[in-house]
Amino acid sequence: MSLPRPGIGTIIVVFLGTAWLASDGRQSQGNQDPLPTPVANAAPEGVAAPTAKAYLVGVSGCSSYPCHGGQRRSAIAAVGSEYLYWSLYDPHARAYHVLEEETSLRMLSILVGEMVGRFSEAPDSLQTLCLACHTTAGDLAPAARGETVLADGVSCESCHGPASGWLAAHTQRSWHGLRRAAAANGFVNTDRLNERAGQCARCHVGDATHQVNHDMIAAGHPRLNFELSSFMARLPRHWDRDEQISGSIYGEPAHGQAYEAKAYLVGQCVAASYALKLLSSRIERELQRPGVAAAFMPGQHVWPELSEYSCYACHRDLEASSGIDDARASRIPGPIGSLRWGSWYVHGLLDADGPLAFAAADGGRWNSAVSELQQVREAMDRFYLPDEQLAAVAQQARQLAGEFDRLAVELDTQFTTRVADQAAVNALYDKVKLAVSQTLSWDDACQAYLALRAINRSLDDMRAPRADAHRQQLRLLADELRLKPELNSPQGKSAISLQEFFDASRDRR
Secondary structure, three states: OOOOOOOOOOOOOOOOOOOEEEEOOOOOOOOOOOOOOOOOOOOOOOOOOOOOOOOOOOOHHOOOOOOOOOOOOOOOOOOOOHHHHHHHHOOOHHHOOOHHHHHHHHHHHHHOOOOOOOHOOOOOOHHHHHHHHHHHHHOHHHHOOHHHHHOOOOOOHHOOOOOOOHHHHHOOOOOHHHHHHHHHHOOOOOOOOHHHHHHHHHHHEEEEEEEOHHHHHHHHOOOOOOHHHHHHHHHHOOOOOOHHHHOOOOOOOOOOOHHHHHEEEEEHHHHHHHHHHHHHHHHHHOOOOOOOOOOOOOOOOOOOOOHHHHHHHOOOOOOOOHOOOOHHHHOOOOOOOOOOOOOOOOOOHHHOHHHHHHOOHHHHHHHHHHHHHHHHHHHHHOOOOOHHHHHHHHHHHHHHHHHHHHHHHHHHHHHHHHHHHHHHHHHHHHHHHHHOOOOOHHHHHHHHHHHHHHHHHHHEEEEOOHHHHHHHHHHHHHHHOOOOOOHHOOOOOOOOHHHHHHHHHHHOO
16 A cells, blocks of 8 residues: 655645644635624534523632542542643643744734734634634633633533533432433533534534634644544543443443444544534625625635645645656546545545445445535535535535434444444454555545554454554554655644554553
8 A cells, every 4th residue: 555645845734733633715815704703602513502591600610629620649530630630731721821822923913914912912803713712711702701711721611511500410419310401401411422522523623603714724723634533542531431431420321342433433423514514604604795894804705715625636746756646646636726625524434335334323324425425525626606506505515414413423322232343343444444445645544544543442442363463554554644844834843653642642541
């Protein structure tokens, strides 16, 4: 197996330092359409809306010593020390503070066209754009944001939901039986992988009010390459992984020893859903373009949104001597500059014959969803569409996102019985490996690598003999995927060794 390696002439905006490696658009990418005004305490997409108005309590409601602020007793956070472990080791705790760092201020200066010395000096609309993902309070109206709440960064309630409606019940012995009912009051059950992935994807893929576009990437923001299993492996865990494999003390079903493989597959469905919702929201804004002002810079707005397309469509080697076969590299049909929509989230492993179809409970429904997904991609690959066709794509994307949400729920609830033993997990591994041999694009191959690593971690959990044999294959694939330091962004950052990263995360189990 051999992948095309970018030559020296390649310039690519891919930052490998965020969550293992780590997203609006006519012609000029220098401006962006306005984002809808955030609604205070709105329920995340995919989570039931609270029956009563829920509001943020803040980390002070979680961090007392008898609750989640107890002393850390081991390398993995023990029950009762979750807040302390998060505050000391989790990068989300610093998400607000990084906005004042030199790299962030340089990005802001590039985006507004003049020097920005402090985050508070940036235009309000740009602050809102950043705070939506860099703080739990980002969805609040500006007048309701206190400096103390902002400084908490991305804290407990970003993932578990606004706590006002369930905090008191959460402290009672009867909480085990109240968790499901608490969803109506804003609680998000992150023991369920589809809900956990949805909380991550709001920012790490994007939605109508949480976005990273091509302007921001060009200014230095990491590209959004979300994949649930590797994100969970990278984070310092304040949850009990073994408990989630064997069965939650709160009565949630066991995920089983194929937990890591399941996390990859469920995450792919949720990520595809959010990518489709994001596309739909951007199209809907584009169709309202007459007279619309830009979000953080005056002037014309932009379409199409280039961050949703393959980076390699434009950022690729122009030297014939590099050995890259332009007819096959990146699997982009046509000459250099032919765009390919959704190259990270709509990849070869989602094909009708791929590993997700193998794991799905209803192969027919899966194949139908994939067929519609290809229709959306083919339409967006055409780059410019009349308004009526764009509107049809937006409607199709929104409906299809709902189907991928339902498929994610089915995978989360039925995967353990379908892929429960070593033979089934090995068959899933072989299915992905077969896809690798047919894949040449960097995004497709990275997704295959992450899938193989997740599946192999499941084989490790099963003490399967093949797990050790797979590691050398994975090292070779990781070597082919590693970019040269001069091709990484931001400038001067070295590429992470994927194998070293996963070996380190494996040691933390």
